[in-house]
Amino acid sequence: MGYPAEKPVPTLAEFLAWEETQPDKHEFVNGEIFAMVGARRIHANVTLNVASLLKSHLRGTPCRAFVTDVKLQVATNMFYPDVFVTCDPGDLQADRIMQHPRVIIEILSDSTAAYDRGEKFSVYRQVDSLQEYALIDPERLTIEVFRRMPEGDWLLAASEAGRGLILKTLDFTAAPDLVFEDVAETP
16 A cells, blocks of 8 residues: 655745735745634733734834734744734835734634744744733633743743733833723623
């Protein structure tokens, strides 16, 4: 009995050309393509809350916040973070793909939480410009922020979690009630 033929792994360029023809978004990780599913209401609310607060806070600075429709390239991988901030002049001139985030924020769901904490964070840590990685759980109303320390290690700022979303690299603080605004409402 023979073995099934191996599927050729697309290059990043092949993936990007292919995705341009697709109606839905896809992430490209270690040569594999993953379809992105639509977000639930509470996920979308938290994404909008955080992005709006960051946009207002960053006004007049060289930094900008972006949401789920802008691609982030990390080596040969392509992601759609929920929210990220870049201050890189090259990124701010880019049309669709950014490469130098200072902060990445992922809004957790039951289906993505382990991946966002594990493999995705492992890939994100390869980005030299990344200083903070936040995980926001709208179901449990929790916020975790990981910070890159000067020696390169990452520290979970667990003691700050009850005070809201604190991003020291951006001198930004958002109280929990602002981060989770409209989450508990029923449609």
